[in-house]
Amino acid sequence: MHPLTTFLWFNTEAEEAANFYVSIFKDAEIKKVTRTPEGIPGLEGGAVLTVEFTLNGTHFVTLNGNTQYKSTPSVSFVVNCDTQEEVDHYWDNLLEGGQSMACGWLTDKYSISWQITPTILPKLISDPNQKKANAAMQAMMKMIKLDIPSLQKAYDEA
Known part of the structure; x- marks a missing residue:
């Protein structure tokens, strides 16, 4: 059990x-x-x-x-990804026949909601340096599928 x-x-x-x-x-x-x-x-x-x-x-x-x-986006499954390759794999496959949403969320062809999330994201957006954390958050808010290099770049340049 x-x-x-x-x-x-x-x-x-x-x-x-x-x-x-x-x-x-x-x-x-x-x-x-x-x-x-x-x-x-x-x-x-x-x-x-x-x-x-x-x-x-x-x-x-x-x-x-x-x-x-019926399923709704109020319940979702988070897939934690260490690399962009993993993000791309889960995003591309789960999205097949489904619908993309903002900030790494998608609904698959069965109306089940998923968050395809880089493991680095929580670290970036919770950094004690608010300028860096805000830069990473702002970058994420502009994305559909999350892009680790772009998130890291926004964070590093802040």
């Missing part, structure tokens, strides 16, 4: 979404697919009900519910 599991609600895309996420993250694996039993009113027997998977050691479950609930 995992101490905390992220549960994502889909209409019919639970397996498709789980496979999509697992294809993007390097340390990822489908653990279990549960199918609906035969004879339950309103459910097609044998259809995918849930998919359990891990992304970088975090346990997730996708559920084929119905259209009752």
